Amino acid sequence: MIDWLVNLADWHLLALEPPGWGGLLLQGLATSIEIAAGGYLLGFLIGIGGAAGKLYGGPVTRDLLEVYTTLVRAIPELVLILLLYYAGSGLLNRIVTGFGGEPVEISALAAGIFVIGVVQGAYQTEVLRGAFKAVPFGQIEAARAYGMTGLQVLRRITLPAMLPHAIPGLANLWLIATKDTALLAVVGFTELTLATRQAAGTTKAYMMFFLAAGFLYLMVTLVSNIIIGYAERRTRRGIPEVSA
Amino acid sequence: MNAMLTREFWQPHRIGLAVTAVVLVAWMAVSLRWDWLPKYGPLLIEGVWVTIWMLVVSCVLGMLLALPIGLVQVTGPWWLAAPARMFCTLIRGTPLLLQVWLLYYGLGSLFAAWPEIRQSWAWPYLRTAWPYGVVALTISFAAYEAEVMRGAFAGVPKGELEAARAYGMSPFTAFRRIWLPRALHRALPTLSGETVVQLKSTPLVATITVIDAYAVISRVRQDTFLTYEPLLFLALIYMILAGVLVFMFSKLEALVPVKGA
Amino acid sequence: MTKMLTAALVAVTTGLMASVAMAETVRVGVAAEPYPPFTSPDAAGNWVGWEIDFMNAVCAEAKLECVVTPVAWDGIIPALTENKIDAIMSSMSITEERMKTIDFSNKYYNTPAAVAASKGSGITATPEGLAGKIIGVQVSTIHADYAAKYFAPTAAEVKIYQTQDEANQDLAAGRVDALLADSLTLDAFVKSESGAACCELVGNVADDPAILGLGVGVGLRKGDPLKDKFNAAIEAVRASGKYDEITKAYFAFDIYGK
Numbered sequence: 191m192i193d194w195l196v197n198l199a200d201w202h203l204l205a206l207e208p209p210g211w212g213g214l215l216l217q218g219l220a221t222s223i224e225i226a227a228g229g230y231l232l233g234f235l236i237g238i239g240g241a242a243g244k245l246y247g248g249p250v251t252r253d254l255l256e257v258y259t260t261l262v263r264a265i266p267e268l269v270l271i272l273l274l275y276y277a278g279s280g281l282l283n284r285i286v287t288g289f290g291g292e293p294v295e296i297s298a299l300a301a302g303i304f305v306i307g308v309v310q311g312a313y314q315t316e317v318l319r320g321a322f323k324a325v326p327f328g329q330i331e332a333a334r335a336y337g338m339t340g341l342q343v344l345r346r347i348t349l350p351a352m353l354p355h356a357i358p359g360l361a362n363l364w365l366i367a368t369k370d371t372a373l374l375a376v377v378g379f380t381e382l383t384l385a386t387r388q389a390a391g392t393t394k395a396y397m398m399f400f401l402a403a404g405f406l407y408l409m410v411t412l413v414s415n416i417i418i419g420y421a422e423r424r425t426r427r428g429i430p431e432v433s434a
Numbered sequence: 435m436n437a438m439l440t441r442e443f444w445q446p447h448r449i450g451l452a453v454t455a456v457v458l459v460a461w462m463a464v465s466l467r468w469d470w471l472p473k474y475g476p477l478l479i480e481g482v483w484v485t486i487w488m489l490v491v492s493c494v495l496g497m498l499l500a501l502p503i504g505l506v507q508v509t510g511p512w513w514l515a516a517p518a519r520m521f522c523t524l525i526r527g528t529p530l531l532l533q534v535w536l537l538y539y540g541l542g543s544l545f546a547a548w549p550e551i552r553q554s555w556a557w558p559y560l561r562t563a564w565p566y567g568v569v570a571l572t573i574s575f576a577a578y579e580a581e582v583m584r585g586a587f588a589g590v591p592k593g594e595l596e597a598a599r600a601y602g603m604s605p606f607t608a609f610r611r612i613w614l615p616r617a618l619h620r621a622l623p624t625l626s627g628e629t630v631v632q633l634k635s636t637p638l639v640a641t642i643t644v645i646d647a648y649a650v651i652s653r654v655r656q657d658t659f660l661t662y663e664p665l666l667f668l669a670l671i672y673m674i675l676a677g678v679l680v681f682m683f684s685k686l687e688a689l690v691p692v693k694g695a
Numbered sequence: 696m697t698k699m700l701t702a703a704l705v706a707v708t709t710g711l712m713a714s715v716a717m718a719e720t721v722r723v724g725v726a727a728e729p730y731p732p733f734t735s736p737d738a739a740g741n742w743v744g745w746e747i748d749f750m751n752a753v754c755a756e757a758k759l760e761c762v763v764t765p766v767a768w769d770g771i772i773p774a775l776t777e778n779k780i781d782a783i784m785s786s787m788s789i790t791e792e793r794m795k796t797i798d799f800s801n802k803y804y805n806t807p808a809a810v811a812a813s814k815g816s817g818i819t820a821t822p823e824g825l826a827g828k829i830i831g832v833q834v835s836t837i838h839a840d841y842a843a844k845y846f847a848p849t850a851a852e853v854k855i856y857q858t859q860d861e862a863n864q865d866l867a868a869g870r871v872d873a874l875l876a877d878s879l880t881l882d883a884f885v886k887s888e889s890g891a892a893c894c895e896l897v898g899n900v901a902d903d904p905a906i907l908g909l910g911v912g913v914g915l916r917k918g919d920p921l922k923d924k925f926n927a928a929i930e931a932v933r934a935s936g937k938y939d940e941i942t943k944a945y946f947a948f949d950i951y952g953k
Contacts, residue, residue, distance in 0.1 A: 383535075
């Protein structure tokens with residue numbers, strides 16, 4: 191028993207320089223955050239398009255978007271990641287070569303961002319749709335009456351006005367995105383969780399490395415929460431407090 | 435469900451989309467390889483059963499844990515509220531996959547270092563993988579659902595509780611008759627979504643050698659070298675399971691009167 | 696807001712584009728897990744081991760620029776066929792089953808399959824010796840196939856692990872009674888700190904070439920001309936004595952096999 195307590199506290203294994211594995215873990219953390227951020231932004235673009243399509247699109251667009259969001263929300267992320275990770279690039283290449291192009295080589299990073307982005311997109315579509323609907327229609331009509339184009343209305347009125355409503359949902363999705371990157375470990379992508387398992391497997395100090403990784407993920411969440419709290423206060427400025 | 439049968443649903447473009455979908459499915463059925471299905475069918479049914487079992491057990495146990503954890507955050511003394519709060523932050527702040535591995539490969543291998551545990555009655559269970567899977571899933575569900583229950587408990591109007599007191603109910607009776615049912619009522623609409631999320635988390639236990647539906651499909655992938663067909667079929671299984679869950683919860687919600695909610 | 700969107704678009708497209716450029720390099724897939732002494736990550740994030748040294752020698756010989764690309768073992772063949780990697784050098788045995796999907800170079804090592812068990816367990820590497828026991832194997836390996844054919848009928852259970860390293864961990868933790876795997880990787884495990892404390896090799900299993908294959912080769916896409924390059928380079932590395940030189944650094948004997 192004392193044996194494993196000593197093993198548990200084998201702190202030099204966490205040193206930043208080799209032979210410590212700390213540097214590798216931090217590198218994994220950086221990759222995780224990079225993918226989460228990339229996937230989140232891609233998801234935001236999909237979400238804006240999806241929400242606009244669901245609210246203002248034609249019947250076919252609306253139905254297809256409904257199929258997309260329903261599928262993503264019903265199928266486990268792990269299965270989606272496997273499907274998209276292997277099928278995504280294969281499909282893209284078939285399309286590219288079908289048009290007579292050279293096969294494209296998709297980096298693992300881009301594939302990871304794509305996968306997280308598609309999953310995030312479905313959830314962000316729903317969050318943003320709700321937020322868009324919360325913008326009083328009179329404001330949009332007024333903007334139209336001023337002679338603004340559709341894009342101008344979106345940029346000047348709708349987006350700023352809906353943001354306070356969207357932020358709680360979007361913030362929650364960001365936290366989900368950071369945790370979903372861990373699933374990429376299953377396709378062999380060396381982000382924080384897989385780097386941790388490799389370190390743990392090599393050194394056999396499973397408990398310590400998993401706790402260390404848990405600590406890093408927790409820090410991401412806590413730091414995010416601080417930023418989110420600040421952003422919420424900022425965007426809510428000047429908006430009357432409405433009792434929920 | 436009934437919406438499907440109405441005339442309103444079958445607008446012209448929907449007929450077009452449905453035809454496209456049918457053609458797509460037919461194409462998949464014909465041009466992709468499905469000859470592995472009969473051979474792995476029985477295994478797959480067992481796997482789906484394990485998935486359902488994991489889901490039900492972890493949701494029921496998780497909910498039972500979530501009630502006190504949510505409640506003490508609303509009304510408990512600080513020395514109960516603070517640890518409850520910390521538990522939720524810890525679990526919700528880290529990936530479930532990491533928790534599963536921490537329990538199985540981390541904690542589980544520490545048990546083996548104790549001869550007392552290795553010789554005890556519990557060892558035959560601790561050796562297997564499913565207890566770790568159930569515990570990890572239960573803890574996770576408890577943490578997320580406790581957050582919901584905290585909001586639900588806090589959201590029950592104070593006046594109702596005061597009225598209960600005025601009727602001369604003891605605090606416990608008031609809790610049992612008013613506070614708990616009203617809070618559960620408020621939490622019910624989110625339960626459907628949370629359970630689907632939990633269903634989607636169950637395949638993670640396959641990474642610690644529990645043979646659920648996902649693990650069976652992994653085996654098919656290994657044995658047949660097929661990439662898409664098994665995964666597509668697995669996606670279909672989860673869609674059906676999610677659909678059944680949502681349907682069951684909508685029936686449940688319909689049973690509960692919504693007046694004044 | 697616009698700036699943020701543009702930045703995101705640029706980030707995504709450059710991510711896609713950046714990968715188009717390198718064409719002359721060969722991405723060599725290895726399982727993203729420690730598999731000593733053949734392929735394992737070190738604390739600096741580099742891949743090391745016999746197979747990595749051998750790969751470098753072969754690639755230098757064939758004038759290929761090889762890049763080690765870690766992928767999940769259970770998806771390593773789809774990764775090859777879906778063009779995520781160009782070759783597999785991850786101790787993958789040449790079997791009839793796999794040859795239906797991919798091509799192989801000539802073999803570059805061949806070692807027997809062995810059984811490891813807890814010390815003093817009395818387990819032997821035979822179906823009788825493993826009757827009623829829990830046996831651990833790695834998914835999608837010749838050892839998993841062998842266990843399914845010879846041991847599963849009498850064993851209590853054949854547990855399938857995603858990585859060899861996890862199987863090793865569970866033998867040390869007492870959650871399986873025995874492991875069936877490559878003799879060299881098991882040897883490395885029972886000589887490691889955690890392995891030496893708990894476990895020992897109990898012998899090699901009876902050979903079955905139909906399942907255990909014809910040795911380890913480089914996995915390649917069907918019809919890929921890289922096959923000839925790899926074959927010529929493996930031949931040259933063996934002839935030049937480089938092969939023995941690399942082997943001596945890891946093993947006390949020849950691992951090329953008969």
